[in-house]
Amino acid sequence: MPEITKLIYKYLRHDKKFPHVWCPGCGTGIILGALIRAIDRTGYEKDDIVLVSGIGCSGRIPVYVDFNTLHTTHGRALTFATGIKLANSNLNVIVIMGDGDAIAIGGNHFIHAARRNIDLTAIIVNNNVYGMTGGQYSPTTPYGMRATTAVYSNIEQEFKISELAVTAGAVFVGRGTVYHAKLLDSLIERAILKKGFGVVEVISHCHIQYGKQNLLGSAVDMMKWQRDNAVTVQEAKRMKSEELEGRIIIGVLVDKDLPIYQDEYDKVRERAKEGLSSLEG
Amino acid sequence: MPEITKLIYKYLRHDKKFPHVWCPGCGTGIILGALIRAIDRTGYEKDDIVLVSGIGCSGRIPVYVDFNTLHTTHGRALTFATGIKLANSNLNVIVIMGDGDAIAIGGNHFIHAARRNIDLTAIIVNNNVYGMTGGQYSPTTPYGMRATTAVYSNIEQEFKISELAVTAGAVFVGRGTVYHAKLLDSLIERAILKKGFGVVEVISHCHIQYGKQNLLGSAVDMMKWQRDNAVTVQEAKRMKSEELEGRIIIGVLVDKDLPIYQDEYDKVRERAKEGLSSLEG
Amino acid sequence: MKAEKVSQAPEGASEIAPDKQPKPKRAAVTKIDIFKAWCKACGICVAFCPKGVLAIDEEGYPFVEDLDSCTGCGWCEIRCPDFAITVESRRKRRRVERKDEKEAPQGIPDAGE
Amino acid sequence: MKAEKVSQAPEGASEIAPDKQPKPKRAAVTKIDIFKAWCKACGICVAFCPKGVLAIDEEGYPFVEDLDSCTGCGWCEIRCPDFAITVESRRKRRRVERKDEKEAPQGIPDAGE
Amino acid sequence: MKKRRPREFLMQGNEAVVEGALVAGCRFFAGYPITPATEIAEIMSVKLPQVDGTFIQMEDEIASMGAIIGASLAGTKSMTATSGPGFSLVQENLGFACMAEVPCVVGDVMRLGPSTGIPTYPSQGDVMQARWGTHGDHPAIVLAPSTVRECFDLSVKAFNLSEKYRTPVILLFDEVVGHMREKITLPRPEEVEVIDRIRPTVPPEWYIPYEDTTQGVSPMAIFGDGYRFHVTGLAHDIRGFPTLRSDEIGPFMDRIHRKITLGFPEIQMGEFFQLEDADIAIIAYGSVARSARRAVIDAREKGVKVGLLRLITLWPFMRTAVERVIQKAKMLIVPEMNMGQISREVKRVNEGKAKVNTINRVDGLTITPQQILKRIREVS
Amino acid sequence: MKKRRPREFLMQGNEAVVEGALVAGCRFFAGYPITPATEIAEIMSVKLPQVDGTFIQMEDEIASMGAIIGASLAGTKSMTATSGPGFSLVQENLGFACMAEVPCVVGDVMRLGPSTGIPTYPSQGDVMQARWGTHGDHPAIVLAPSTVRECFDLSVKAFNLSEKYRTPVILLFDEVVGHMREKITLPRPEEVEVIDRIRPTVPPEWYIPYEDTTQGVSPMAIFGDGYRFHVTGLAHDIRGFPTLRSDEIGPFMDRIHRKITLGFPEIQMGEFFQLEDADIAIIAYGSVARSARRAVIDAREKGVKVGLLRLITLWPFMRTAVERVIQKAKMLIVPEMNMGQISREVKRVNEGKAKVNTINRVDGLTITPQQILKRIREVS
Amino acid sequence: MGERYEVRLGGSGGQGIILSGIILAEALGLYGGKFVVQTQSYGPEARGGASRADVVVSDEEIDYPKAIKLDLLLAMNQKSCDEYYRDLKEDGILVVDSTFVTQVPTSKAIQIPFTKIAREKFHREIVANIISLGAITELTNIISHKFMEAAVLARVPKGTEKLNRDALKAGVITARKVKESMRNEDIQPQEFQRED
Amino acid sequence: MGERYEVRLGGSGGQGIILSGIILAEALGLYGGKFVVQTQSYGPEARGGASRADVVVSDEEIDYPKAIKLDLLLAMNQKSCDEYYRDLKEDGILVVDSTFVTQVPTSKAIQIPFTKIAREKFHREIVANIISLGAITELTNIISHKFMEAAVLARVPKGTEKLNRDALKAGVITARKVKESMRNEDIQPQEFQRED
Numbered sequence A, B: 001m002p003e004i005t006k007l008i009y010k011y012l013r014h015d016k017k018f019p020h021v022w023c024p025g026c027g028t029g030i031i032l033g034a035l036i037r038a039i040d041r042t043g044y045e046k047d048d049i050v051l052v053s054g055i056g057c058s059g060r061i062p063v064y065v066d067f068n069t070l071h072t073t074h075g076r077a078l079t080f081a082t083g084i085k086l087a088n089s090n091l092n093v094i095v096i097m098g099d100g101d102a103i104a105i106g107g108n109h110f111i112h113a114a115r116r117n118i119d120l121t122a123i124i125v126n127n128n129v130y131g132m133t134g135g136q137y138s139p140t141t142p143y144g145m146r147a148t149t150a151v152y153s154n155i156e157q158e159f160k161i162s163e164l165a166v167t168a169g170a171v172f173v174g175r176g177t178v179y180h181a182k183l184l185d186s187l188i189e190r191a192i193l194k195k196g197f198g199v200v201e202v203i204s205h206c207h208i209q210y211g212k213q214n215l216l217g218s219a220v221d222m223m224k225w226q227r228d229n230a231v232t233v234q235e236a237k238r239m240k241s242e243e244l245e246g247r248i249i250i251g252v253l254v255d256k257d258l259p260i261y262q263d264e265y266d267k268v269r270e271r272a273k274e275g276l277s278s279l280e281g
Numbered sequence C, D: 001m002k003a004e005k006v007s008q009a010p011e012g013a014s015e016i017a018p019d020k021q022p023k024p025k026r027a028a029v030t031k032i033d034i035f036k037a038w039c040k041a042c043g044i045c046v047a048f049c050p051k052g053v054l055a056i057d058e059e060g061y062p063f064v065e066d067l068d069s070c071t072g073c074g075w076c077e078i079r080c081p082d083f084a085i086t087v088e089s090r091r092k093r094r095r096v097e098r099k100d101e102k103e104a105p106q107g108i109p110d111a112g113e
Numbered sequence E, F: 001m002k003k004r005r006p007r008e009f010l011m012q013g014n015e016a017v018v019e020g021a022l023v024a025g026c027r028f029f030a031g032y033p034i035t036p037a038t039e040i041a042e043i044m045s046v047k048l049p050q051v052d053g054t055f056i057q058m059e060d061e062i063a064s065m066g067a068i069i070g071a072s073l074a075g076t077k078s079m080t081a082t083s084g085p086g087f088s089l090v091q092e093n094l095g096f097a098c099m100a101e102v103p104c105v106v107g108d109v110m111r112l113g114p115s116t117g118i119p120t121y122p123s124q125g126d127v128m129q130a131r132w133g134t135h136g137d138h139p140a141i142v143l144a145p146s147t148v149r150e151c152f153d154l155s156v157k158a159f160n161l162s163e164k165y166r167t168p169v170i171l172l173f174d175e176v177v178g179h180m181r182e183k184i185t186l187p188r189p190e191e192v193e194v195i196d197r198i199r200p201t202v203p204p205e206w207y208i209p210y211e212d213t214t215q216g217v218s219p220m221a222i223f224g225d226g227y228r229f230h231v232t233g234l235a236h237d238i239r240g241f242p243t244l245r246s247d248e249i250g251p252f253m254d255r256i257h258r259k260i261t262l263g264f265p266e267i268q269m270g271e272f273f274q275l276e277d278a279d280i281a282i283i284a285y286g287s288v289a290r291s292a293r294r295a296v297i298d299a300r301e302k303g304v305k306v307g308l309l310r311l312i313t314l315w316p317f318m319r320t321a322v323e324r325v326i327q328k329a330k331m332l333i334v335p336e337m338n339m340g341q342i343s344r345e346v347k348r349v350n351e352g353k354a355k356v357n358t359i360n361r362v363d364g365l366t367i368t369p370q371q372i373l374k375r376i377r378e379v380s
Numbered sequence G, H: 001m002g003e004r005y006e007v008r009l010g011g012s013g014g015q016g017i018i019l020s021g022i023i024l025a026e027a028l029g030l031y032g033g034k035f036v037v038q039t040q041s042y043g044p045e046a047r048g049g050a051s052r053a054d055v056v057v058s059d060e061e062i063d064y065p066k067a068i069k070l071d072l073l074l075a076m077n078q079k080s081c082d083e084y085y086r087d088l089k090e091d092g093i094l095v096v097d098s099t100f101v102t103q104v105p106t107s108k109a110i111q112i113p114f115t116k117i118a119r120e121k122f123h124r125e126i127v128a129n130i131i132s133l134g135a136i137t138e139l140t141n142i143i144s145h146k147f148m149e150a151a152v153l154a155r156v157p158k159g160t161e162k163l164n165r166d167a168l169k170a171g172v173i174t175a176r177k178v179k180e181s182m183r184n185e186d187i188q189p190q191e192f193q194r195e196d
């Protein structure tokens, strides 16, 4: 049996939920594949994985996988995940969000989860658009592109999700694309294994809502664009900033070590039990 | 008549509202002074100034000044301000927020207003604590400090407000302290005059709620600390990162030019009128 | 961004260059299954097969046209958004190679054409 | 942070050093008013007057002890959180100086002691 | 060939809301996409810049609500539109608009709830939330169109009432009404009555922004007008400044409720259909009222004396209309796409006089004429 | 010298809520400071780590609500506490907890609203919001303590009901109750009945997370237990997966309401004080019930036959209790620190049988015994 | 048509079903002068196209806006044919795109390969829906050809008028042929008065 | 004391008014065995200290928790004296900190310079509130000295027991002197039974 078939049997709710809901060629399915391969490599038990999502096309991922799965409210996935992780730190909690979900309505939870270094893995499916609701611009829609709420072209500057994550304090930040699907496996794997708040930004394509409005062609065309415009972190270092204009820098942007919230909280518990309350001091 | 007396007569609602509500020695009053001096220097008419605040000790500032004043909901001041500015771009809209207000509950609005480059001035009174509600830790409370919700000492990493503003895209970012009150005048003045989203982070002190719990002494003591720990941007450049540990870098961190949202939107209007809608294309 | 200080190279980044593997000498080293009930005819597998193994039928679905050329690289499989195509390598050696990948997974692998 | 690239020096930053102004030769060049109804006796004006002009009474309120030493620098005034102390310089020249400041306000001014 | 008439359109309910808003003078829209209300934002984004208005997509619904309040304070008529999940999020700032008396319009296109529910399926589950969703006591005006033309009319009306009473007005309709396309004839803009807030004419020194007046509504200055006043969500005195005095708070609370009460005759709108001789009265609103109307016609054909009270204004609840109906009808049927929300109000004002039947449906399907007919047969 | 008794404390209402929660097994609290609820967070932050629980101060109330739902799904009893503005913000996620049937407890310490209102002044303005604040139809359990000891008891009860019925429970009390200190005697933890959610015992393959049962409540697996199931805010089938089928949605909606209805006898708590022979009945709750009790005693001294129905459970509304009261009492007085919220419910179930008087106060002051006595005199 | 006449168009996203519904409704309402309501149904959220559009037309104001018993069902794929056939009146008309609908539930079904025609004749699959509108015009009496043409031309992108006019015509002609070959006396809706 | 006995402590933030209220309530409730309710009032939000604490004590369960007509008012500053004096029963006791309260509304007011004593005798202003508790204990019959001392010692920070015990004592002694000098027969609360 091919490896992937084994993974399908092992991880997918394959007998009920497929074919899945996404449009033909949608990058979300590819990310789902990378996710299960990455999880498989980590060796974690299915019972110990909690997959949490927000609302959006990407938010439908949990339905398809045989973990503890949770589809929350729009933008709030990280808050639920924080509760899960702090309540039971044995669980490996992975959070999937769309760009709108994570950075528009959910932007605040994102930067705070990063700042606190909650031991979670955040995978952000950045397709530059609100896919689920039909193609409105998102905070990652580049300047000048079109969307159903930006028919005269978008005038807002885009957020760079990974860079925001770095500033907010994430200890692991990687960026990949769905085209570079194997890199994705490893980025996700590393983020999961990382102790602390790990972020993987995945450049995906929504050819149906975003591609169509911007005449970017089919899923294949948009994946070719990813292929042709990605540069690795190393390459990027050798390039001038003009050359980097419009390119996607892929690879690991940050990998550093900082104490996680849970460990710090263990110290709080110790101090609490020692009665070292300032209330009494 | 002393200059300040003139300013008091001109800008303060001096005949009804004073002495103000803040604790003796609170930095908020000093910031209020810097604000009216800065506004006076800009030469703007009082009728054209809108002062918007959120909720917190700092949020009470608007009550005291004779502008168009608006005291909104907690964390949302920038959203109200965005509406005001976009509805009437002749108004000079200045927003005052506390650290909790701007960066805890309001963090998302803050980064998005910066990203969109809405032509506003955001003044953030960073006293490292929730003053108004009685001394809980905020996202800027340093690791290891105490608060009424962190009696065993705070385990969270702090946000650097100015650095977050830079990453989010603010075109002007300055940091000052209440001790360096004249610098504050000029930072605020420059932020107001700046076209685009300007941020002034003011390191202030809350000796009553924060100082007391952390044995930092009186207002005077805490201002001395500001004096002794501030380094200018220039000095900071010459210092090693270890040396900068625990110091406050004051001065102008960013001053760059980018098109503002309103000007971009004017272009949208032009395109709309030309009928350049992609709906028809 | 202080990216320089904290970032780390994905190893094997140079592999982003086109596939340099020689065409396999023996025929049909792999077995390719296309599960039509799940396939949505997006064409991704066909477009990115580095060996031109796959083609599109008149309804838009992929089919195996040139199995002999297949190197078993698995790119069609992992880029399929619908888990509708699987590749089984019949050569033990390749399996092992892919196992190796598992041990050192950080590289940006062969990016196909 | 790309602070280096985009940041800009506040001019006159070096003025953060202690006040080097000579003690004025003539007495009582300024008039200091303390508006007790607003003053909250926080002590800031007293603590940071670079010339020791002010002192604290037994109830904690400030009073002018040594008016002659006052340079009219205005620090007490602008650091008072309660708009309770005002300084009027009687020397035309100083007023002008402060006007000048208005024209070029970016400096970090004299930080007192 | 017969030419299409100039102001005749095939139009969606959501689209008609936009047309109405624009005619009413709305020039600012801040929103966040959500099914089934997204079209309102999308069409606004196309049309507002054409008329020198402003559209902005905010980072969420909280921000959208904040922005429209800000825009209104700066003198621009403004609105947002959302659906249940977003409607839950606007509540805090909606309360601010009540407290600070800021005119603005909020559309809530109801989908199946609670929570994410089913985004594309209709419901009338937010009726009570529209009245009580924000904390603290506050008045509420909630209008419920049931045709596309009414989407237009009530959108205009919402702005007019909002301006006149200095209060947020909610346009509440279900997915069916929002998404359905009907042929409608739009009035010429000149034919539409547009009301603007009363602005102060006194000199700024005399201006008292929260003064009590005979109608309970104070003239409203806008930022930049030269009246520099204070606006806050705290309890405030007549000048707008925070107060802790119960003799100032009490009268204020009283006034913001009284101004609406005084406006009842104008605010409360309903349609009395075949009620004169009706023994059985249906009370319905939104798309369900359309099914009810059909059921009334069909039942009457079979000789059953049924009538329909169609509520156009949901809040303030139309006590007097119901009282009028139950003078004759001793049997009421209240069909709703919820577990019974307006029916509670009907029961409250009914005071045991008529028998109140409910038809409730919360499975994502609409209530059909047949379903209502069946109930009519059962009770008649 | 007389020694203080071991389990006797002078305790604030907010503090007693924490004590109750801890005894009930609460081990996770996520919150955001807000007057007058902050003490709950503060005390939790001190006590939870002492018992290996977790306190986290989130970035806002939305996040707090999300976090407690997450913690509960991971098997830890959890709560948050806030006041009006924050209560408005938790609404969306509160609806999620209803929909996904996640036990958790939310405290709302009511202050004067709407909007920022007066943070330090009491009110009872969020009673209707507690029932209807989130969008879509949903059940609600809302408990209203009026003494410090009851803060403890109802805190325990809130967790118990929440666990038993797999639903969020709201503890709703006013600033007076939250901040007042009373001498109370706490029971020993062993003496307190603590109910935990029923966990599945079937093998994972057989587990149906949203199965209908006789009581309408399905056993609840927790994440990590080996039952890998799906939780969503979308309408879902019995396995928890999204569905668009009305024949699945209908029964689900029905069940989540039915489970509460079946629990009425246990959920609905009230105190009948001197009602047997009462011609006049006061219906009150929270701190106002204390004034009402005093008024009853004083009035009885003057020979007026007055009684008090003190509502401990506000929602589901205690129809049967009111019906019992109006069998004798034909005059009702409903004093509330709002414009009339519970009185609407009283009117609804009263069906015209008794005369309903209201006393409403929204100026930040409490309703005094004198005020109620005066009304008793007026109506007797 | 004092009474309601109910039409349903079913298909998969991308087939232009909603546009067809709108054009049909505009033809009937704006040009034909009828009262008309068009509704549609969506999938999970508004992603991709909808699968179904209903058009209810009447001489009187329309109350209940959704189709209850269909007078006409156009099924552009097998799924919608299977799903909606049960809603068709006994004497209702079933039109299918035989490119995709290979199993018809009744021998009275009118089978036309709209997509195939579009592909082969116009090299643009996208016009299949316009072809189907031509067929509907011909197969029913609810709308005149002129009005339908006007409605189509008012909605299609500029520059594609000729293509769409030809497609519409192709639909009319093909339908006529099928009609004749079926001697389809039984597919005329009874109560409908032809508009002129 | 079948009936309620109502006490109000008023002052400004930082004077430890709330702590006094709590100690008084604990002395009465936990040691004295009474029913007791303590409430307080705040400024705009919970910033700084509160200005007022009410303690209601009774032998029966207490319903209405706030003070209505005061039996005892302790005013630690002028503002609270002015504001709350009108709530004092006609025969109620008014005790003021004469360090700050310079204008008393009645000649029957008991004037003791608590803060001055604290400053001069203990060099710690903060104990003024404890001194005032001593005075209250002495001036009323609601609580025994022992219980008050126990309550104080249970609440003050470790290491400050002696200081506070002394302060309490100082309050008692000063009050006794004042009482004597005033021949204050009229300040005994009538209905109160001394606890023992």
Ligand SMILES: Cc1ncc(C[n+]2csc(CCOP(=O)(O)OP(=O)(O)O)c2C)c(N)n1
Pocket: A055, A056, A057, A058, A059, A073, A074, A097, A098, A099, A100, A101, A102, A125, A127, A129, A130, A131, A132, A133, A138, A206, E032, E033, E034, E035, E061, E085, E086, E089, E116
């Ligand atoms: C509070 C709230 N607001 C709005 C929505 C509607 N909504 C659903 S998904 C979505 C955005 C989806 O965009 P993104 O997060 O980028 O995910 P994608 O669909 O592109 O994967 C929105 C706005 C909602 N469900 N809840």
Ligand SMILES: Cc1ncc(C[n+]2csc(CCOP(=O)(O)OP(=O)(O)O)c2C)c(N)n1
Pocket: B055, B056, B057, B058, B059, B073, B074, B097, B098, B099, B100, B101, B102, B125, B127, B129, B130, B131, B132, B133, B138, B206, F032, F033, F034, F035, F061, F085, F086, F089, F116
């Ligand atoms: C939605 C909401 N949550 C909480 C509060 C309570 N609250 C008022 S001010 C404040 C924080 C104040 O801190 P900060 O913004 O730093 O201002 P400061 O008082 O320190 O100046 C909080 C949490 C509120 N008013 N609204």
Ligand code: SF4
Pocket: A021, A022, A023, A025, A026, A027, A028, A057, A127, A131, A132, A205, A206, A207, A208, A209, A210, G047, G048
């Ligand atoms: S709408 Fe876009 S993101 Fe969503 S499933 Fe389709 S292609 Fe993917």
Ligand code: SF4
Pocket: B021, B022, B023, B025, B026, B027, B028, B057, B058, B127, B131, B132, B205, B206, B207, B208, B209, B210, H047, H048
């Ligand atoms: S509490 Fe702190 S921030 Fe607030 S007024 Fe007092 S000192 Fe200032």
Ligand code: SF4
Pocket: C030, C032, C048, C049, C050, C051, C052, C053, C054, C069, C070, C071, C072, C073, C074, C075, C076, C077, C087
């Ligand atoms: S395994 Fe590689 S070579 Fe073979 S078909 Fe797939 S992509 Fe082509």
Ligand code: SF4
Pocket: A025, C034, C038, C039, C040, C041, C042, C043, C044, C045, C046, C061, C062, C079, C080, C081, C082, C083, C084, C085
């Ligand atoms: S990539 Fe998958 S879904 Fe796409 S055509 Fe190939 S097998 Fe089918």
Ligand code: SF4
Pocket: D030, D032, D048, D049, D050, D051, D052, D053, D054, D069, D070, D071, D072, D073, D074, D075, D076, D077, D087
């Ligand atoms: S003006 Fe300067 S020198 Fe004079 S008193 Fe003030 S601070 Fe001191």
Ligand code: SF4
Pocket: B025, D034, D038, D039, D040, D041, D042, D043, D044, D045, D046, D061, D062, D079, D080, D081, D082, D083, D084, D085
């Ligand atoms: S700084 Fe101002 S408030 Fe403080 S003591 Fe001096 S004059 Fe008084």
Ligand SMILES: [Mg+2]
Pocket: A056, A098, A099, A100, A125, A126, A127, A128, A129, A130, A131, A138
């Ligand atoms: Mg997206």
Ligand SMILES: [Mg+2]
Pocket: B056, B098, B099, B100, B125, B126, B127, B128, B129, B130, B131, B138
């Ligand atoms: Mg602060």
